[in-house]
Amino acid sequence: MKQNIIIIGAGIVGLATAYNIVRVYPNLSVLIIEKEPDVAMHQTGHNSGVIHSGIYYKPGSLKAQNCTTGYARLIEFCDQYNVKYEICGKVIVAVDENEIPMLDGIYKRGIENGLENLRIINKSELAEIEPYAAGIKAIHVPQTGIIDFTDVSLKLKEVLIENGVxxxxxxxxxxIVHTSSRVNVITNSGTFSAEKVISCAGLQSDRIAKLTEKNLELKIIPFRGEYYELKDSAKHLVKNLIYPVPDPEFPFLGVHFTRMIDGKVEAGPNAVFSFDREGYKKLSFNLKDTLDSVAFKGFLKIAKQYWKTGAGEFYRSFSKKAFVKALRKLIPEIAEDDLVPGNSGIRAQACSSDGKLLDDFYFVENSRVLHVCNAPSPAATSAFSIGESIASKLNLRNT
Ligand SMILES: Cc1cc2nc3c(=O)[nH]c(=O)nc-3n(C[C@H](O)[C@H](O)[C@H](O)COP(=O)(O)OP(=O)(O)OC[C@H]3O[C@@H](n4cnc5c(N)ncnc54)[C@H](O)[C@@H]3O)c2cc1C
Structure with a gap:
């Protein structure tokens, strides 16, 4: 079966890439190959559902650029196709003096990244926005929103099918095998041939990349994020989104409170090393995935660097009391009894062989295959922009 373009993976990055390709090249044939029965079955359907503003990311980085543009494109898409979202704003709160320099640094980054109407607020201004939040100083980020990225993905699927994908x-x-003039994608049931292949395989992106880039020194290290849900009786404690000042040594944002678009309020996610890339239960274990992580030469370096944080995260994963203690820094009134176990998701975090967790989005390409190798948060917010830049460099004839 011959195609112009094959996309591997029907998460939001693969879908948004297809969407941008059919806009630029309406006459090309595009095939999306997905191992699951539907779209958004991994990271995209297991995330916090936050439309990120772009405040945190290093100015000029791919995350900063794509988050800002992706935010605008995502909203355009949702407005055009009636996908529900809400721009509710969030607060990032410093709970003690030590966190203030970091909070001020985040504010400065936000300004450098072009965010308008950011406000540094004091305790009483914070109380007007989030009456139950602790904090001596905070940033109010009005741009942040909430959405269900599965809804966006299902709408994308519908629009793509209408457009012949x-x-x-x-x-x-x-x-994946290169031939003299094309590239063949071999699946469990057959062979598909294309001029170009784009892999957006999330948690499996390193394995797919290795099929064509034998010397790639990169590994996906999976980090599970577990959530609790607030019982109805405690929902009043959270108006919108309440985030801590993130640990500058760790690539994740820290447990926070999120009002979801479906009315739930979630607390989390933590970040625990996962023994199974696609196993969402606390005790999920996959021998191949585990060996793959621990045998990687960068893993030991990461383990050495983060063992203390990692041990704390494991402890909080098994002790609700410890998890709630972390949450109480943000909302002192929250009690163990206010929370019931919720969903979980697994982050695909790329790690280099010298033991660095790759901070920015990362792509590897040859003449016919482009691999999206690192697309962690805020890649759901950024997906339409990532897809736009992939489409713009495809350099195909518009047949
Ligand atoms: C806990 C958590 C919270 C997050 N919160 C946010 C947030 O609030 N806001 C935000 O912007 N981002 C958030 N993110 C990040 C965001 O969800 C991801 O960056 C984004 O979903 C990545 O999309 P993707 O399409 O690259 O990957 P995925 O959604 O994981 O999709 C990859 C797809 O590839 C398929 N695939 C893999 N291997 C193969 C194969 N061999 N053959 C065929 N198909 C294959 C998989 O089945 C999967 O469907 C969060 C992530 C997590 C885990």
Whole structure:
């Protein structure tokens, strides 16, 4: 079966890439190959549902650029196709004096990243926005929003099908082979041939990349994020989104409170090393995934660097009391009894062989295959912009 373009992965990055390709090249044939029965079954359907403003990211980085543009494109798409979202704003709160320099640094970054109407607020201004939040100083970020990225993905699927994009679900990519003029994608059920292949395989992106980039020294290290849900009786404690000042040594934002678009209020996610890339339960274990992580030469360096934080995260994963203690820094009134276990998601975090957790989005390409190798948060917010830049460099004839 011959296509112009094959996209591997029907998460939001693959779908938004297809969306941008059909806009630029309406006559090209595009096939999306996905191993699951539907779209958004991994990171995209297991995330916090936050439309990030772009405040945190290093100015000029791919995260900063794509988050800002992706934010605008996502809203345009949702307005055009009636996907529900809400721009409710969030607060980032410093709970003690030590956190204030970091909070001020985040504010400065936000300004450098072009965010308008950011406000540094004091305790009483914070109380007007989030009456139950602790904090001696905070940033109010009015741009932050909430959405269900599965809804966005399902709408994308519908629009793509209307535009002639073909989907093959329950089709697992096993190999990618260059021929003299094309590239063959071999799955569990057949071979598909294309001029270009784009891999947006999330938690499996390193394995797919290795099929064509044998010397790639990069590994996906999976970090599970677990959530609790607030019982109805405690929902009044959170108006919108309450975030801590993040640990500058760690690439995740810290447990926070999020009002979801469906009315739930979630607390989390933590970040625990996962023994299974696609296992969402606390005790999920996959031998291949575990060996793959621990045998990687960068892993030991990461373990050495983060063992203390990692041990704390494991402890909080198994002790609700410890999890709630972390949450109480943000809302002192929250009690263990206010929370019930919620969902979980697994982050695909790329790690280099010298033991660095890659901070920015990262792509590897050859003449016919482009691999999205690191697309962690805020890649759901950024997906339309990532897709736009991939489409713009495809350099294909518009047949
Ligand atoms: C806990 C958590 C909270 C987050 N919160 C936010 C947030 O609030 N806001 C935000 O912007 N971002 C957030 N993120 C990040 C965001 O969810 C991801 O960056 C984004 O969803 C990545 O999309 P993706 O399409 O690259 O990957 P995925 O959604 O993981 O999709 C990859 C797809 O590739 C498929 N695939 C893999 N291997 C193969 C194969 N061999 N053959 C065929 N198909 C294959 C998979 O089945 C999967 O469907 C969060 C992530 C997590 C885990």
């Amino acid at each position: 073909e989907f093959k679900f329950e089709e697992k990519v096993l190999n």
